[in-house]
Amino acid sequence: MGEFTAVPDRPLPDPRQEGPVSAHGSLLRADRAAWRVRRLMDSSRCLLTGNMAFLCCLPATIMSSWSLVEADWARILGALVLFIAEFGIVVSFLRMGRLRAMAGLEVVDRVEVNLKEFGKIPNRRRVGFLTLYVAYMILCTILFTKVLPFWGMIAGMWLGAAFMAGFFVRRFVLFQFWEDLLFAASILMAWSLFLSQLRTEYMKILVLMPPLEVLVGTTFLYMRWREWARSFPISEATIKVQL
Amino acid sequence: MSTFDSVASPPAPLDPLIHEASRLVIISVLNECEAADFNFLLGTTGLTRGNLSTHMAKLVGAGYVEETKQFVNRKQLTQYRLSPTGRNAYTQYRADWVRLTSGSGRGE
Numbered sequence: 001m002g003e004f005t006a007v008p009d010r011p012l013p014d015p016r017q018e019g020p021v022s023a024h025g026s027l028l029r030a031d032r033a034a035w036r037v038r039r040l041m042d043s044s045r046c047l048l049t050g051n052m053a054f055l056c057c058l059p060a061t062i063m064s065s066w067s068l069v070e071a072d073w074a075r076i077l078g079a080l081v082l083f084i085a086e087f088g089i090v091v092s093f094l095r096m097g098r099l100r101a102m103a104g105l106e107v108v109d110r111v112e113v114n115l116k117e118f119g120k121i122p123n124r125r126r127v128g129f130l131t132l133y134v135a136y137m138i139l140c141t142i143l144f145t146k147v148l149p150f151w152g153m154i155a156g157m158w159l160g161a162a163f164m165a166g167f168f169v170r171r172f173v174l175f176q177f178w179e180d181l182l183f184a185a186s187i188l189m190a191w192s193l194f195l196s197q198l199r200t201e202y203m204k205i206l207v208l209m210p211p212l213e214v215l216v217g218t219t220f221l222y223m224r225w226r227e228w229a230r231s232f233p234i235s236e237a238t239i240k241v242q243l
Numbered sequence: 244m245s246t247f248d249s250v251a252s253p254p255a256p257l258d259p260l261i262h263e264a265s266r267l268v269i270i271s272v273l274n275e276c277e278a279a280d281f282n283f284l285l286g287t288t289g290l291t292r293g294n295l296s297t298h299m300a301k302l303v304g305a306g307y308v309e310e311t312k313q314f315v316n317r318k319q320l321t322q323y324r325l326s327p328t329g330r331n332a333y334t335q336y337r338a339d340w341v342r343l344t345s346g347s348g349r350g351e
Contacts, residue, residue, distance in 0.1 A: 033268045107278070232282060
């Protein structure tokens with residue numbers, strides 16, 4: 001940490017005169033600091049990330065369970081869990097800022113601010129968005145159940161699973177958290193189990209694996225965040241609850 | 244192109260306020276978030292309190308960073324935010340940097 005000794009003013013060398021190497025080192029250091037902040041901010045969104053991964057593999061897990069346990073209670077339970085998970089996205093979004101405040105880190109996330117700005121849209125437009133979303137869902141249902149042939153339906157589901165997994169792989173490339181790869185693998189596993197319609201002895205255990213993997217990934221991501229947050233100097237003014 | 248041509252049209256110099264190792268780190272960190280308090284900047288930049296205060300005063304004085312002071316639990320909390328001017332200056336600095344190091348800014 002003692003590498004930044006800037007007392008009082010020590011301008012970087014001009015890249016035109018001294019070559020870009022030494023000044024480039026400082027730029028790289030600044031980029032590294034920015035990258036650390038990006039990772040820190042993203043790890044503080046661990047609950048939201050975990051919930052998103054959970055929601056991505058949950059439909060496949062629920063549908064696989066329905067084919068294994070053919071009972072009404074299983075269907076109701078599945079629908080209930082799916083609803084709670086969707087609700088969990090909203091809750092985890094609201095908890096993001098609180099999580100940082102609990103750690104005593106007074107830093108405002110730009111993603112959060114942008115999302116809140118999006119949430120400030122007028123009610124008329126919000127109803128419009130909701131109507132569009134419902135129409136989209138109905139269209140997808142009709143497309144999948146009435147229009148598309150069986151192979152089209154399967155291909156569509158594979159495409160959806162690949163898209164969701166790709167989202168987490170892209171996150172891995174951006175932030176280099178191995179947990180994102182675990183999330184991507186969980187999603188692929190959940191949908192592969194559902195789409196392959198395997199009927200093995202261990203299917204009941206296998207079906208539960210993806211949500212458990214997501215839980216493990218989220219826990220590790222949270223632990224990573226907690227460890228980083230603890231390494232910061234915390235003022236008495238900001239600390240509310242000690243982690 | 245002659246030497247005189249390159250002297251006649253010198254490339255724009257890099258912003259001296261940003262072109263300093265510690266301030267470059269501070270601005271890069273602030274560019275990644277909406278706002279941050281003093282302690283967060285301490286943790287992410289690795290500067291000492293004195294150094295950070297000096298650099299923040301310069302950046303605030305130049306209008307690159309906005310400073311907000313408030314009281315939380317009867318203790319003062321200072322938050323910093325990159326102003327639109329600061330954000331533009333940083334973007335310009337990065338662009339100038341790329342231009343200079345890629346050789347296009349050598350009066351060619």
